[in-house]
Amino acid sequence: MEFEKPLPLQSPAAIPFWKALQEETVLLQQCDECSHWVFYPRNHCPRNLGNSLTWREVSGEGVLYSYTVARQPTAPHFADEVPQLLAIVELKEGVRMTSTIVGVDPNDLKVGMPLVPYFDHVTDDVTLLRFTVRNSKRS
Template sequence: MDLVKPIPRPSSTTRPFWDGLNERKVQIQRCDACDSWVFYPRTRCPSCLGNQLVWHEVSGRGVLYTYTLARQPTAPHFADETPQQLAVVELDEGVRMTSTLVNVEPSDIVIGMRLRPYFDQVSDAITLLRYQPG
């Protein structure tokens, strides 16, 4: 049985994030009211509840906050990707995002290692943000 991997379906709130990735840019929101960086995309700031969220391009660089190796597929669609290197990356701006690591052997993964974006175009409309050492 051939399984098609699920891909994100951008909403009006998340569209700028996905459009940025398609252009090989990482964009996250910042609240103009309290200067907090915000991720995941939303309509209100979680710090001050203001609605003055503005998209900003950032480097996307950060450090590995934590990770796990999923030796069993997280879903049948990902059986060809085991072990999956599932990660939480803390961007230099302070927000954390979940992703997967690429271009690194499991034995070389270290908490705190510097990471940089890897743009994985999975369809004409969607590019996923993964991370690699650097």
């Protein structure tokens, strides 16, 4: 079956991030001048505007910073994911990213709960970074 949901746009600056996800690895940029971790991928550091950024492998582990439970589809394409667990996850490096949580009962969600990456291979070319709890059926 073909994947029929919208796929994220992959900007040129983000290509290493997306390629790493296909290999079930999380890469973040880190500024070579001030050591600030950078996400979303870009061409300069938002802290000092330096353009010397290096991709570094990280665990992808973090905590649930905030969430909402969408009990109605956010778009028709996502009707099969209801209830959809939309989240902001803060990685150990301090960056925050929006994602979805899988393999967790909505009633068990707690701000601050530890999360691990779940690599969702939706097509041959695109892997989405979602999150789950350690030792879930999806981790």
